[in-house]
Amino acid sequence: MSDDGRTGDSPTNDGQRFDRLPATADDREVEGRATREEVLDWWDQRFAIPPESFEEYTFWEKGKGKIWILRGDVASPIRIEALGMKFLRTRQEHWKPTTNAVQRFGREASENVVELTREQARRFVSGEDQELDWDGDWGYLVAAHELAGELEPLGVGLFVHGELKSPVPKGRQRDL
Amino acid sequence: MEKLERYEPLVEDFDAFLDACQRPLPSVVRVNTIKATPERATAALDEEGVDWTGREWSDTVLELDTDSPGSTWASYHGWIHGQEEVSAIPAEVLAPEPGERVWDACAAPGSKTTQLAALMDDSGLVVANDNNLGRLSALRFNTERLGVTNAAVTNTDSRNFSLKPFDFDSFDKALVDVPCSCEGTIRKNPTALDDWTMDHVRSVAGVQKGILRRAIQATKEGGTVVYSTCTFAPEENEAVLDHALDVEDCRLVEFDFPLDSRPGVTEFEGEAYDESVRKAKRFYPHHNDTGGFFCAKLEVTG
Numbered sequence A: 001m002s003d004d005g006r007t008g009d010s011p012t013n014d015g016q017r018f019d020r021l022p023a024t025a026d027d028r029e030v031e032g033r034a035t036r037e038e039v040l041d042w043w044d045q046r047f048a049i050p051p052e053s054f055e056e057y058t059f060w061e062k063g064k065g066k067i068w069i070l071r072g073d074v075a076s077p078i079r080i081e082a083l084g085m086k087f088l089r090t091r092q093e094h095w096k097p098t099t100n101a102v103q104r105f106g107r108e109a110s111e112n113v114v115e116l117t118r119e120q121a122r123r124f125v126s127g128e129d130q131e132l133d134w135d136g137d138w139g140y141l142v143a144a145h146e147l148a149g150e151l152e153p154l155g156v157g158l159f160v161h162g163e164l165k166s167p168v169p170k171g172r173q174r175d176l
Numbered sequence B: 001m002e003k004l005e006r007y008e009p010l011v012e013d014f015d016a017f018l019d020a021c022q023r024p025l026p027s028v029v030r031v032n033t034i035k036a037t038p039e040r041a042t043a044a045l046d047e048e049g050v051d052w053t054g055r056e057w058s059d060t061v062l063e064l065d066t067d068s069p070g071s072t073w074a075s076y077h078g079w080i081h082g083q084e085e086v087s088a089i090p091a092e093v094l095a096p097e098p099g100e101r102v103w104d105a106c107a108a109p110g111s112k113t114t115q116l117a118a119l120m121d122d123s124g125l126v127v128a129n130d131n132n133l134g135r136l137s138a139l140r141f142n143t144e145r146l147g148v149t150n151a152a153v154t155n156t157d158s159r160n161f162s163l164k165p166f167d168f169d170s171f172d173k174a175l176v177d178v179p180c181s182c183e184g185t186i187r188k189n190p191t192a193l194d195d196w197t198m199d200h201v202r203s204v205a206g207v208q209k210g211i212l213r214r215a216i217q218a219t220k221e222g223g224t225v226v227y228s229t230c231t232f233a234p235e236e237n238e239a240v241l242d243h244a245l246d247v248e249d250c251r252l253v254e255f256d257f258p259l260d261s262r263p264g265v266t267e268f269e270g271e272a273y274d275e276s277v278r279k280a281k282r283f284y285p286h287h288n289d290t291g292g293f294f295c296a297k298l299e300v301t302g
Helices: A036-047 A099-108 A118-125 B002-007 B014-021 B040-049 B083-096 B111-119 B134-145 B196-218 B240-247 B275-279
Strands: A056-062 A066-071 A085-089 A113-115 A139-147 A150-158 A163-165 B028-029 B052-055 B060-062 B080-082 B101-104 B125-129 B153-154 B171-177 B218-230 B248-253 B281-282 B293-300
Touching: A036 A085, A036 A099, A036 A139, A036 B014, A085 A099, A085 B134, A099 A139, A099 A150, A113 A150, A118 A150, A118 B134, B002 B014, B028 B040, B040 B060, B060 B083, B083 B111, B083 B171, B083 B218, B083 B293, B101 B111, B111 B125, B111 B134, B111 B171, B111 B293, B134 B153, B171 B196, B196 B218, B196 B240, B218 B240, B240 B248, B240 B293, B248 B275, B275 B293
Parallel strands: A113 A139, B101 B125, B101 B171, B125 B153, B171 B218
Antiparallel strands: A056 A066, A066 A085, A139 A150, A150 A163, B028 B060, B028 B080, B052 B060, B218 B293, B248 B293, B281 B293
C-alpha cells in the first residue's frame, strides 16, 4: 500500500524528536541506539558513578547519538526543543560526556578524576590544552579542582599523549 | 525620563523615583541551589576576594562588589547566576513545590526557569516555552549551565500553547512573566525607553492578555498563576488583570512579600479597574534600590 520506500523497514532514529532509550538490548528497536543499561554501565565503568545515582532519571536520544537526561519521565516519543540536559555522545568509538553533565554528576565520580591546581584549572576553563603528569587511563576524565573546601568538577577533559585537552565549549570558556 | 512623567499621579516622592531611575543598579546574583548551597557559594566568593552582601528577604540573593560577576569561579561552576533582585520575585511568589508541573510561559533567557527548577529541587517538570528561537538558545544554554534536569523546552506562541506533546492535561502552576515595555529596566539599560511609544504599550498589552488567558486555561482548578512585568504602565499591568478577571475563571489573591511595595492601582488616565487588582504589588526603584516591577498572584477557580 504505502510506496514511500519505508514499508517493512525497521524503525530508525528521527533527529526531530526525543525517544526514550530502551531499557536493555532486548528492548532495542532502533539500530545503534544506546540502551539505558549501557549508559549506566558506561558511567559506572568509566567514573565509578553507581547506577543507583540515576534511578530517578530517564534517558533520551534526539539527534544522532545525542543522549539527554531528564529527572522524571514524559511521554515518548516527544517533539519538543529540549528535554532535561544533554548528557552523553554515543554512536562513536569513544562515548563522550558533556561538560554540563560532568559538572552536575561528576561529584560522585571516584575513578578517572584528575585534580588540577588553580593555575591548571584556569588554563582548562579558558579552553587551553596542557601537558599533564597523569599515570592513569587515557581518554575522558573528570577534571576537578578544590573550591570552597571540596573537590568540584570543572568539566570533562580528554587525556592523550601526556596532554590534557580541554573540550570546554566556547560559550562555557572563561578567562579567570 | 520624560516618558515616565505620566506616572507622577501614581508614584509618591516622584523626584526620588526619577533620581533612582537614573542610578545604575547594584550587581546582584542568585545562588543556584541545584549546584551549591548559599554557604558554599559565598565561601567560593570569599576565596576569590569578591565581597558580597546578603539580602534580608532571601538567602539566595546576593549583591556582589564586582561589575563582572561572570568572571568568578562560582559563576563558571553555575553556583551563581546574574539576576536582578526584583526579577527573583515572581518565582518566589509562585512557590512551586518539588514534584509539581509548572508552565513558564515566556521563559527565555531562563533566569526564572532555573529559579523555578531550583525551588522544586530539580524535580517535577518545568515546561519552559518561548516563541523566539534565538532567545531559546540562551534559555537552553542557561538551564544546562545551571544543571537543570527537570525542564522541557518548547517553542510556540504561548497564546496558542498546546499540551498535546505531554501526557497530562493541565499544570499545577504557571508563571506568566510577559514581554513588556520594560520601563522598569531603565537602570540596567539606559536606552530602554528610546523606542517607547503608546502604540507599543497598547500592542504589547494585547499580547499579554492572550498569554495570561492561555495560562489560566492551562492551569488546573485551584492552581496558581503568577503574572509579572518589569513595567509601570497600568495598561500592561492592572488592565491586563482586569481583562483576565472578566473573561476567565480566576481571582486575585493576597500575598506577602518582604520588600517594600505599593498596591495595584484601580484607576489611571480615566480608566477604572476591578477593585481586587489592589492585591497586586508594584515595586518602585526608589523603595528597595532595585529595578521596577509588577507582580500579581491569581487562583484559578475553574
